[in-house]
Amino acid sequence: MNVALPPIMISSGFLPTGSLVESLIHISNEVASVEKLPFVQFRNISTMIRRIKLLSSLFEDIRETNSPLPPSSILCLTELFSVIQRVKLLIQGCKDGSSLWGLIQTQFLSNQFHVLVKEMGGALDNLPLSLLNLSADTREQVELLHRQAKRVDLLVDPQELQRREELLQTMTRNNQKSSGNKGFDDFVKLKEVLSCIGLRSPLDYEEEIKKLEAEAEKQAGTGGLIEVSNINNIISLVTYSKSVIFVDRDKEEIKENFKQRSAFMNRNQDVSSSSQSILSNIPDEFRCPISLDLMKDPVIVASGHTYDRNSIAQWINSGHQTCPKSGQRLIHMALIPNYALKSLVHQWCQDNNVPLIDDSSSSFSKSESSSGKSKLSEKAIDHISATKAAMNAVKMTAEFLVGKIAMGSPEIQRQATYELRLLAKTGMGNRRIIAEAGAIPFLVTLLSSTDPKTQENAVTAMLNLSILENNKTLIMSAGSIDSIIDVLESGKTMEARENAAATIFSLSIINNCKVTIGTRPRAFSALVGLLREGTSAGKKDAASALFNLSVYEANKASVVVAGAVPLLVEMLMDDKAGITDDALALLALLLGCSEGLEEIRKSKVLVPLLIDLLRFGSTKGKENSITLLLGLCKDGGEEVARHLLINPRSIPSLQSLSADGSLKARRKADALLRLLNRCCSQSHNPVG
Numbered sequence: 005m006n007v008a009l010p011p012i013m014i015s016s017g018f019l020p021t022g023s024l025v026e027s028l029i030h031i032s033n034e035v036a037s038v039e040k041l042p043f044v045q046f047r048n049i050s051t052m053i054r055r056i057k058l059l060s061s062l063f064e065d066i067r068e069t070n071s072p073l074p075p076s077s078i079l080c081l082t083e084l085f086s087v088i089q090r091v092k093l094l095i096q097g098c099k100d101g102s103s104l105w106g107l108i109q110t111q112f113l114s115n116q117f118h119v120l121v122k123e124m125g126g127a128l129d130n131l132p133l134s135l136l137n138l139s140a141d142t143r144e145q146v147e148l149l150h151r152q153a154k155r156v157d158l159l160v161d162p163q164e165l166q167r168r169e170e171l172l173q174t175m176t177r178n179n180q181k182s183s184g185n186k187g188f189d190d191f192v193k194l195k196e197v198l199s200c201i202g203l204r205s206p207l208d209y210e211e212e213i214k215k216l217e218a219e220a221e222k223q224a225g226t227g228g229l230i231e232v233s234n235i236n237n238i239i240s241l242v243t244y245s246k247s248v249i250f251v252d253r254d255k256e257e258i259k260e261n262f263k264q265r266s267a268f269m270n271r272n273q274d275v276s277s278s279s280q281s282i283l284s285n286i287p288d289e290f291r292c293p294i295s296l297d298l299m300k301d302p303v304i305v306a307s308g309h310t311y312d313r314n315s316i317a318q319w320i321n322s323g324h325q326t327c328p329k330s331g332q333r334l335i336h337m338a339l340i341p342n343y344a345l346k347s348l349v350h351q352w353c354q355d356n357n358v359p360l361i362d363d364s365s366s367s368f369s370k371s372e373s374s375s376g377k378s379k380l381s382e383k384a385i386d387h388i389s390a391t392k393a394a395m396n397a398v399k400m401t402a403e404f405l406v407g408k409i410a411m412g413s414p415e416i417q418r419q420a421t422y423e424l425r426l427l428a429k430t431g432m433g434n435r436r437i438i439a440e441a442g443a444i445p446f447l448v449t450l451l452s453s454t455d456p457k458t459q460e461n462a463v464t465a466m467l468n469l470s471i472l473e474n475n476k477t478l479i480m481s482a483g484s485i486d487s488i489i490d491v492l493e494s495g496k497t498m499e500a501r502e503n504a505a506a507t508i509f510s511l512s513i514i515n516n517c518k519v520t521i522g523t524r525p526r527a528f529s530a531l532v533g534l535l536r537e538g539t540s541a542g543k544k545d546a547a548s549a550l551f552n553l554s555v556y557e558a559n560k561a562s563v564v565v566a567g568a569v570p571l572l573v574e575m576l577m578d579d580k581a582g583i584t585d586d587a588l589a590l591l592a593l594l595l596g597c598s599e600g601l602e603e604i605r606k607s608k609v610l611v612p613l614l615i616d617l618l619r620f621g622s623t624k625g626k627e628n629s630i631t632l633l634l635g636l637c638k639d640g641g642e643e644v645a646r647h648l649l650i651n652p653r654s655i656p657s658l659q660s661l662s663a664d665g666s667l668k669a670r671r672k673a674d675a676l677l678r679l680l681n682r683c684c685s686q687s688h689n690p691v692g
Contacts, residue, residue, distance in 0.1 A: 006241050022077065023688075025067045030083055031061035035092050042099045048117040049095050055124065055153070058145050062138070068441060069137045071483050075128050082129035086185060091120055102166035102215040103201040104238050106167050114160045123442075127154030144388040144397040145373040166199045175241055195249055196240075198299035209246040210426075248400050290349050293329050294319060301666060302346050303339040307332045310342050317434070335481045341403065342443030343410040347547055398434050401427060402441035409446045413453055421461035428468035435472040444469065444482050456496035458520070463491050464503045470510040480517055485524065492530040502542035507535050509549035528553070528566035535571055540582045543575070547586035560597040569594065569603040577611050584621070588628035595635040605636060611647050618657035624667055630661065632674040635680055645683045649677075655680070 035056045041049050058173035063081075066073070094116055098106055106113060127460075128150040133143055175193045189208070198204075203212055216239045223231040301313040307327035311319075316339065319328055326333050352358070371553070375571050406429070408420035424447075450462035466484065469475045485535045492504035508527065511517045521527050535545040550568060553559045568590070575587040594600030604610065617629040636644040648654040655677075662673040 021285065022129070024081055024085065025063055028088070029060065029067065030064045031085065031088050031092060032056050032063060035088060035095065038095060038099070039244070040099075041102065043108065043166065044103050044105070044115070045098050045113050045161075048114055049062060049098065049160055051159070052091055052095070052117060052121070053147060055121070056091065058149050059084065061142050062146050065138045065142045066136065071137060072343070074132055074135050076132050078138060080130040081128050083130070084124065087120055087123050087127060093118070100215075100239075102212060102235075103203065103217050104171070104198075104212060104242065105216060105219050106237070107164060107171060107201055108234070110164045110168055111160055114158060118156065121153050121156050124178075125150060128153065132289055132574070135315070142471060145420060146367075152654050158256070163200075167200055170194075170197050170216070175237060179407075194245055198242075201240075203514055206246060206491045208241060213242055213544045216242070217472075237397075240401075243427060244397045244401040244404075247404055247420075255541070259308070276428040287352070290352065298353075298548060299345070299349060300347065300353075302342040304333040304342050305339065309343060313339060317556060317605065340445055341410075342404065343407045347411070369669075393435065395433065398427065398431075398437045398439070402434075402438045402443065406438075406441045406443045406446060407543060408552065409443070409450065411670070414453075414458070417450065418458040420454055421458055423446070425461045425468065432472050435469050435475060439469060439472070439475050439478055444475070444478050448479075448482050448484045448487055451484070451491055459491060459495060460497050460500040463488065463495070463500050463507060467503050467507040467510060470507055473514075476511050476514050476517065479511065480514075485511075485521060485527075487529055489524060489527050491527065492534065496538075498539065498542065501534055502545050503540055505531060505538075505542065505545040509552055511543060512549060512552040515556065518553055518559065521553060522559040522562060524558060528562045528568075531564075532566045532571060533570050533573075540580070544583050544586055547583050547590055549574075551586070551590045552592065554593045557597070561599045563590075564597070564599040564603050566595060570607070573604075573607045573610050573613070576617070577609070584617070585625050585628070586618070588621075588625055588632070591598050592631040592635075593626040595632060601635065604632070605644075611636070611644055612651070615648070615651055615654045615657065618661065619653065623669070624662060627668045630676060631670055632659075634672055637676065642683065645680055648680060649684060661678075 019169055036053055038049075038053065066081075077384075093115075098113065128146070131146070131150075133146065138146075139553055170193055175199075192432070200208075216235050220232050220235040220239070223235065232305050233593050286298050291296055292315050293309065294300075294315040297312065299310070299312040302310045303313045303316060304310050305316060307330050309327055309329045311328070316328075320334075327572055402424070405420045405424045412420060424438065424443060428435050447462045447466050447469075450458055451466070453459045453462065466479060466488070470479055488507055490506050491500050492508065493501075494503035495504060508521060508531070512521060528550070531546045531550050535543055535550070538546060538599055554563050572587040575583055591600075591604060595604060614629040614633050617625050618633075621629055633644070633648065637648070658673045658677050658680075662677060663668045665673060
């Protein structure tokens with residue numbers, strides 16, 4: 005929120021006195037009528053508004069006198085107009101901008117207000133009060149305002165400084181923690197800070213994140229790379245804080261469940277006071293099959309077996325691609341946290357006084373922690389590594405949310421999937437981290453949820469994750485495709501169905517996925533169904549998915565059998581559908597298989613529609629229209645050729661495209677004109 009104040013510019017030709025005074029009254033009233041002052045810079049803004057109200061009385065008195073003004077007063081009023089205009093912009097920037105960034109910038113913004121007050125005092129130096137016919141009250145108020153403005157000190161709200169310091173300390177500590185659970189105490193204080201600046205509901209947090217993202221874009225446009233890094237750091241912290249504060253409502257209930265389950269499992273165990281004896285009595289289900297030690301960070305591999313993270317990571321990093329226990333080849337190398345077992349292990353350790361060092365942090369996080377110790381005393385945000393903090397915060401957030409999806413109540417799962425959906429919406433790094441946190445298998449399970457919002461959030465999160473190339477393979481390996489098709493066929497909301505179609509489109513970019521999806525005929529039927537029933541965006545997603553799948557030759561016949569062709573032709577006549585170009589592109593692709601050509605030739609209305617599109621379609625539309633007409637005229641398409649020759653608009657349209665169309669359109673138009681020439685050569689009536 006770096007509100008840059010432009011210098012005062014005084015033109016050589018002033019506004020007429022009447023217009024200047026009216027403008028001053030108008031802009032003063034605008035500033036004075038500002039409602040819902042922002043929490044940040046509240047004291048500076050409210051004090052500035054009081055000053056403007058005093059000046060407004062001056063302007064109204066001048067208007068009421070309706071007498072000529074001395075030149076020095078016109079100079080003063082012009083300068084005051086410039087100052088008040090910049091006051092308005094500064095207040096609006098504080099009100100519309102990010103509260104957190106405003107808190108970080110509190111000294112800078114306070115200085116801006118101080119500069120404006122000083123300039124106000126400088127402008128009043130030129131005001132000849134003795135020459136103006138003012139009321140005694142107004143004269144006294146203006147003189148008082150002038151004196152105050154000349155000797156005013158910089159006002160930086162000490163409470164804002166304290167909140168800023170607390171925020172920076174929390175960010176620094178958060179930056180140096182490798183364990184999400186160790187940071188919860190900080191968020192109690194952070195919640196208080198955020199509440200003090202107006203962030204009290206999930207909607208407030210979402211609005212703040214949007215404002216921070218807008219500020220980051222603005223700073224990027226002006227070359228403020230350090231500022232952009234700092235803002236991204238704050239966005240990560242706010243995102244994680246939102247998850248912790250608003251999702252963790254049944255934490256105690258889950259904790260109680262863990263205690264009960266742990267008590268049941270340990271009911272018949274004799275616990276010795278000796279720590280060595282305790283370690284020798286570790287339950288077998290808590291031991292890693294590789295190291296035979298206690299699994300402090302259990303993870304599940306693709307085979308379904310559970311190992312300690314460090315042990316299995318060393319196994320995989322040494323070049324092995326099989327499960328150590330079963331010998332089964334691992335179809336992917338993702339390590340999915342086993343939250344249920346981890347909770348039981350932690351509870352067992354707590355009950356038996358076994359020290360537990362959380363191994364869940366990666367070597368990357370450990371190196372971060374050690375390097376971060378030298379920065380513990382640094383308070384300024386400029387010294388915080390945004391990349392490191394952002395990655396750490398996203399990792400903590402993702403693991404926290406996946407844990408809620410795995411263990412939470414239906415209400416918690418609904419909220420956690422929504423948060424995960426938002427987290428996966430932006431940034432390839434976020435999508436990679438979420439997948440590494442083991443989110444994909446849990447999201448697949450939630451695709452069959454009976455709760456409409458949970459299902460919708462799960463499929464949308466899956467869509468967002470699928471944008472990352474590596475995640476496409478993980479999603480397919482998790483056996484998700486049938487569940488995605490189920491949502492596409494009979495999802496509980498139209499948005500869920502449409503996002504399922506978009507997910508299939510995203511996955512089908514990979515050739516192997518085209519083949520896998522192609523083995524499921526109901527995928528094509530479901531996409532055609534959405535093409536018929538969906539919104540404009542849904543129809544477009546369905547058409548795009550069908551196009552992608554049809555690139556694989558064997559899938560074309562399946563699309564035709566699903567009934568796509570008549571519906572696509574119908575879409576060409578429906579302007580409201582808004583997918584004319586998509587329908588034409590898909591029809592042109594289906595023309596390449598015998599089933600598609602046969603079905604397209606059955607349409608009685610297609611050729612007249614294509615002729616019209618030669619004239620009025622988009623560039624791509626014209627190219628695909630010619631492709632279709634050329635394909636229909638070849639190989640026994642004499643009837644179509646005769647229709648083209650009879651229609652008075654077809655030949656001129658083709659000639660126009662041959663001369664002025666795109667390169668592809670010109671080439672195809674020339675080929676079609678030559679073909680039509682051959683058709684009518686016997687009558688000696690060439691058309692080209």
